[in-house]
Amino acid sequence: MSPDTAIAAAPAQVEIFAPETPRGRIRTFIRRHPSIVLGGALLVTMIVIAITAPLLSSVDPQALAPARRVRHPSAEYWFGTDMLGRDVYTRVIYGTRVSLIVGFAVAVLSSLLGLVVGLVSGFIRMADGVIMRIMDGLMSIPPILLAIALMAATRGSVQNVIIAITIAEIPRVSRLVRSVVLSLREQPFVEAAIAAGTTTPRIILRHILPNTLAPLTVQATYICASAMIIEAILSFIGAGTPPIIPSWGNIMAEGRALWQVAPYIVFFPALFLSLTVLAVNLLGDGLRDALDPRLAKRI
Amino acid sequence: MTAPPAARTDRPLLEVKDLKKHFPIRTGFFAGISGYVYAVDGVSFAIRRGETLSLVGESGCGKSTVGRTVLRLLEPTAGEVWLDGQRIDDIPLRRLRPLRRRMQVVFQDPFSSLNPRLKVREILAEPITNFGLASSASELDDRIADLMDKVRLPRDAVNRYPHEFSGGQRQRIGIARALAPGADLIICDEAVSALDVSVKAQIVNLLSDLQDELGLSLLFISHDLAIVEHITHRVAVMYLGKIVEIADKRTLFAAPKHPYTEALLSAVPVPDPTTRRNRIILTGDVPSPIRPPSGCRFHTRCPHAFDRCKVEEPALRTVAPGQVAACHLHDPAAQPVARAA
Numbered sequence: 135m136s137p138d139t140a141i142a143a144a145p146a147q148v149e150i151f152a153p154e155t156p157r158g159r160i161r162t163f164i165r166r167h168p169s170i171v172l173g174g175a176l177l178v179t180m181i182v183i184a185i186t187a188p189l190l191s192s193v194d195p196q197a198l199a200p201a202r203r204v205r206h207p208s209a210e211y212w213f214g215t216d217m218l219g220r221d222v223y224t225r226v227i228y229g230t231r232v233s234l235i236v237g238f239a240v241a242v243l244s245s246l247l248g249l250v251v252g253l254v255s256g257f258i259r260m261a262d263g264v265i266m267r268i269m270d271g272l273m274s275i276p277p278i279l280l281a282i283a284l285m286a287a288t289r290g291s292v293q294n295v296i297i298a299i300t301i302a303e304i305p306r307v308s309r310l311v312r313s314v315v316l317s318l319r320e321q322p323f324v325e326a327a328i329a330a331g332t333t334t335p336r337i338i339l340r341h342i343l344p345n346t347l348a349p350l351t352v353q354a355t356y357i358c359a360s361a362m363i364i365e366a367i368l369s370f371i372g373a374g375t376p377p378i379i380p381s382w383g384n385i386m387a388e389g390r391a392l393w394q395v396a397p398y399i400v401f402f403p404a405l406f407l408s409l410t411v412l413a414v415n416l417l418g419d420g421l422r423d424a425l426d427p428r429l430a431k432r433i
Numbered sequence: 434m435t436a437p438p439a440a441r442t443d444r445p446l447l448e449v450k451d452l453k454k455h456f457p458i459r460t461g462f463f464a465g466i467s468g469y470v471y472a473v474d475g476v477s478f479a480i481r482r483g484e485t486l487s488l489v490g491e492s493g494c495g496k497s498t499v500g501r502t503v504l505r506l507l508e509p510t511a512g513e514v515w516l517d518g519q520r521i522d523d524i525p526l527r528r529l530r531p532l533r534r535r536m537q538v539v540f541q542d543p544f545s546s547l548n549p550r551l552k553v554r555e556i557l558a559e560p561i562t563n564f565g566l567a568s569s570a571s572e573l574d575d576r577i578a579d580l581m582d583k584v585r586l587p588r589d590a591v592n593r594y595p596h597e598f599s600g601g602q603r604q605r606i607g608i609a610r611a612l613a614p615g616a617d618l619i620i621c622d623e624a625v626s627a628l629d630v631s632v633k634a635q636i637v638n639l640l641s642d643l644q645d646e647l648g649l650s651l652l653f654i655s656h657d658l659a660i661v662e663h664i665t666h667r668v669a670v671m672y673l674g675k676i677v678e679i680a681d682k683r684t685l686f687a688a689p690k691h692p693y694t695e696a697l698l699s700a701v702p703v704p705d706p707t708t709r710r711n712r713i714i715l716t717g718d719v720p721s722p723i724r725p726p727s728g729c730r731f732h733t734r735c736p737h738a739f740d741r742c743k744v745e746e747p748a749l750r751t752v753a754p755g756q757v758a759a760c761h762l763h764d765p766a767a768q769p770v771a772r773a774a
Contacts (some may be wrong), residue, residue, distance in 0.1 A: 322546035325506050326610065331533040332562035340559075344550040 167424050173416025180410050184230040191224040195380045204396050213402040214387070215331045217392055225380040226402050230336060232369075232381035233362045236296055240356040240361035249350060250306020253338060255308065266312070269305040277302035281364055285373040294372050299361045310353050315345045348425035355418030356386030359411045366407055382407045444518055445479035445502070446650045447536070447618055452476045452512035452522075453504045454495070458723065471722050472498040474674035475512070477749075480618065485644065485651040487661040488672035489697070493719060496654045499671075500620045503652070504538055505529060517617070534564045537611035541623035543603035547595040553606055556592040557581075560613040580609040584639065588592075601632035608639065611646070620652045625660060637664050658701045662686055667755075670694045673730045674722055676749065680756035690758040692735050729761065737762055 164171050183190065199219030206216045213222035255265040272280065277299070284298035324341050328329060332340070368374025369383025370390075377384055382403035391398025453476075455469040459670055473495040480486045488496045501507045505526065514522040516536060520546045521529055537560075540546040547556060557577045560566075567573035574725035578588045584605040595603055604624065611619050621640065625633045641664055643649060654663050661668060662682060669679040670693065678691040689695045696713040719728050727734050739761070747759045 322542060323548040325501075326540065326546055326607070327559065328506060328547075329504050329533055329536075329538045330610065330614065331530045331563040332559060333530075340551070341548050343546070352593035419697060 138144055147299060167420050169416045170420030170424060173413045173418075173420060176409060176413030179411065180234060183227060184234050187227045187231060190227050191221065193221045193224045195220065195224045195228045196378070197221070198421075204392060206396070207398055214398045215386060216388055216399050222385065222389075222399055222402055224404055225385050226382065228380045229403060230406065230410070232375055232379060233365060233407065236292065236299065237362040237410075238364040239296045239357040239412065240303060241298045241358035243296070244303040244307050244357055245350055245354045247300070248304045249311050250345070251304065251308035252311025253315060253342070254345075256312045256319070257334070257338065257427055260405055262312075265308075265316060265330040269308055271406050272302070273305040273309075275302075277360070278364055278367055280374050281368060284369070285368060289378045290374065292379065293363055294366060298368075301366050302364070303357050303361065306359070307350070307353060310349060311346055314349055318345055322364060352418055352422040352425065355414050355421060359414040359418070361413070363412055364408065409428075445515075446482045446484075447480040447652070448513075448515040448673050449479070449499070449503060450477050450513040450515070450726065452499065452502060452514065453510045454498050454507060455510045468552070468723055471725055474500060474722075474725070475762065476671070476674070476676050477512075478669050478679060480650045480652060482600045482617070482650055483644065483648045483765065484667065485653055485665045486664040487653040487655060488671060489655055489658060489661055490666060491656060491697075491719060492720070494671045495674045495722070496656075496671050497622050500538070500622045500652060500654050500698060504533075504536060504620060506538075531564070534560075534614040535616055536618040537614065537616040537618065538620045538622060539604070539607050539611050539624040541626050542598045543607060543627060544595075546607050547603055549595055552592055552594055556595070556606065557591070557609055557613050564614050576613070580613055583612060583643065586721060599632075599633060600628055604628060604632075604636050605639065605688045608636075608643070612643070618650045620654070622654045623656070624653075626655065626657060633660065640664060641770055658697065673719060673725055675730060675759070677731065677760070678756070678758040679749070680753075680758075684753060686754045688753070688756075690752045690756060690763055691731075691760050692737050692762070693731050694758075729759070 164373040197220060199215070202211075202215055202219045203217055205211050205215040205219075211221055211223065213226060216222055216225075225282055251265060251269070275283075281295075281298040282303040284301060285294060288294045288298070318341070324337060327337050327341055365374055365381065366383035366386070369381045370387045372387065374383055375381040377388075385403040386400045389396065389403075451472075452473055454473040455471055457466040458468045458470060459465070462465045464518065465681070476499055477496075478486060488499060490496050490545075498507065502509045505521070509522050512522065513520055517534060521531070521532055551559075554577055554624060557580055558573055561573060561576055567576055577591055581588045581591060586602060586605050586609070590598070590602075595606065596605065601645070606625075608619075624640075625636050628636060637660055640653075651664075653665060655662065659688065665682050667679065667681050668685045669676050670685075670691065671677070672693050678685065678689065678694045680690075686698065689698055692713075696715050699711065699713045699717075713736065717734050720730070720733055726743075729735070729738070729742040729747050730743045732738040735742065741761050747761045749759045750763065751759045752758045752763045
């Protein structure tokens with residue numbers, strides 16, 4: 135019956151497990167979250183490729199060589215050359231930069247803006263109806279069409295691509311944040327904080343925000359993947375990154391005409407795009423499982 | 434810490450007068466309010482210093498809504514709430530904030546009532562810093578250590594996260610948080626209902642000990658009459674948004690006056706299989722609080738109901754010293770009705 139003895143015994147249980155070595159901890163992490171490790175490793179590789187692009191190839195991605203047009207992949211031209219004689223390998227390597235910049239920038243920007251919109255509409259009931267109807271309106275337009283329309287209204291540049299895709303992605307984030315906020319507001323720990331005299335700004339900062347970060351992080355990875363695909367589509371149809379910048383969508387668009395004679399021009403950027411999107415999605419799936427508090431309770 | 438256990442004045446610590454909370458029902462986006470849920474519909478009671486009042490009744494009768502409305506987690510529709518002689522139901526929330534120090538709450542679910550991302554230290558420090566009760570970091574640490582002692586948890590557990598504790602231990606943390614600002618009144622909203630029987634007993638005993646030690650007043654909201662009988666001084670029985678009977682524990686358990694109280698008490702299990710019990714089985718369901726029955730709200734299920742019950746709502750009247758009940762059977766003005774006992 136005595137509660138004191140029961141509780142005094144509890145801390146001892148923790149020490150039953152042998153103290154973990156750092157190496158053992160890494161091994162456990164890999165075993166438990168293989169998709170985070172695999173996705174993270176792939177993504178880190180892509181980031182390294184993007185940063186070290188000038189070291190990985192000594193050729194200028196824009197250098198024209200009409201004499202060496204449409205060479206098949208060989209020891210000299212790993213991924214072959216395109217119709218203007220440009221080295222496809224070099225262009226694909228440099229294209230990694232555009233994709234990653236657009237993916238990360240859109241993920242970060244739309245998460246931050248969506249977080250603000252979601253918090254406002256979750257906390258200010260008066261604004262909720264209006265904000266959510268606007269978001270519903272934006273969501274009713276397919277993101278790719280919305281991005282095309284926004285690109286048509288502006289000049290093609292990487293910056294405008296990022297802005298266009300961000301606008302298209304904000305409604306998804308703000309809906310997620312709003313729904314998390316609404317369910318958190320009803321949680322007893324939030325009510326206890328109100329009863330304990332905590333002010334509303336502090337409740338948002340201490341109790342609401344930290345508990346939205348896990349689902350938001352997962353959502354951000356999916357948005358990153360979808361932003362990379364939309365960027366490639368926009369570039370492919372000529373509404374995205376300007377043709378002078380090598381991006382995977384641009385390379386594929388230029389190789390489209392030669393698909394039957396030189397399929398590798400399309401194949402290699404497509405392979406890189408697929409691998410990068412796969413990496414980000416694997417990371418997102420892994421994070422979702424790892425951050426889910428119900429699953430995370432496993433010792 | 435503050436108030437001595439004995440009552441210094443006759444003034445009750447908490448007084449609730451004719452409290453009402455009606456929730457509007459909206460059917461569509463453009464449609465207006467199509468009706469109300471009369472969750473709490475005219476509830477009055479008072480709690481003295483150092484006293485425990487239990488609010489009992491079946492699920493959906495509005496007992497939790499009473500607790501949340503008293504705390505102003507919900508805004509009351511009508512009625513008055515007085516805390517130690519000060520009316521708190523109509524003052525702006527900004528002015529209520531300093532008064533919140535005096536009344537705290539312990540919730541039912543020990544898991545969702547603690548923020549999973551804060552350490553125990555941060556959870557307990559929040560009310561203390563909100564009300565500026567510690568002038569330095571070391572004073573804050575002392576207070577937190579003192580709270581851990583009060584709820585019989587090891588002091589070094591303050592650096593852990595809530596998920597590292599069991600349900601009973603988490604409920605102790607919840608109690609420590611309620612004690613942190615030095616509250617006089619703690620509203621326990623089904624505070625032990627989610628716990629195992631043995632842990633339940635520990636927490637109930639802890640609450641009684643704390644009450645003796647600190648002179649706390651408790652509003653103990655529960656549906657478990659066995660626990661209520663153990664901890665309480667007085668009992669208020671609620672049915673469909675109204676209090677039907679309030680009495681001292683001994684009086685109520687020995688001689689309930691309202692038929693609903695009788696039925697509730699007859700449903701408490703007796704740990705003796707040989708006892709023959711006179712169980713009163715109520716038929717039918719609880720009527721909807723959207724359209725409560727006319728007259729006495731209990732008349733649709735009451736075994737003693739007669740014509741007057743369908744048209745006239747019975748008022749709470751004193752039926753014995755320290756016992757009030759709202760039932761026409763106990764109206765001395767009316768003709769005496771022979772009760773089938």
